[in-house]
Amino acid sequence: MPGVLAYLVAWPGEDDEQSIPIYDHLYVGRECSGIEEDRRFLVDDDAVSRNHMEVRLDVEQDQAWLVDRSTNGTRLNGTRIERSVPVQIMLSTVT
Numbered sequence: 001m002p003g004v005l006a007y008l009v010a011w012p013g014e015d016d017e018q019s020i021p022i023y024d025h026l027y028v029g030r031e032c033s034g035i036e037e038d039r040r041f042l043v044d045d046d047a048v049s050r051n052h053m054e055v056r057l058d059v060e061q062d063q064a065w066l067v068d069r070s071t072n073g074t075r076l077n078g079t080r081i082e083r084s085v086p087v088q089i090m091l092s093t094v095t
Contacts, residue, residue, distance in 0.1 A: 005059050008041065026055045029069070047072070056086065064089045 004021040008028075011017050020026065020041045029052040032040035043052070049070035056065045065086035068074035074081055081087045 005057050006064070008055060010041070010043075022055055022057055024057055027051060027069075028053050028055070055089075 004023060006022045008020040008022055008026060009017065010020060021038070023039060025039060027035045027040045028043060028048075029040070029050050030043060030045070030048050031050040032042060033050070049072060052068075052070045053074050054067040054069055056067065058064070066074070066076055066081065066089050067086050068081050068083045070083070073083070076087060076089065
């Protein structure tokens with residue numbers, strides 16, 4: 001398995017802030033059935049689908065994508081993204 005390539009920061013600035021490692025992809029949802037434990041982030045919230053979204057990384061190309069897998073939709077920066085269509089997102093470097 002590749003090493004950690006990036007982190008997803010959930011609830012930034014809150015008391016329950018979490019940094020979730022991303023290797024090459026990360027699935028986010030209430031269940032994420034059939035996904036390896038180190039490649040999923042479970043969210044205990046009824047507004048989140050069982051398999052809500054996926055983050056894909058391509059570090060060689062310095063690119064990342066968000067893919068909506070939900071039944072209720074996913075918003076990126078306030079804009080709803082189309083289901084199953086990868087949307088490029090920015091990788092942010094912390095120094």
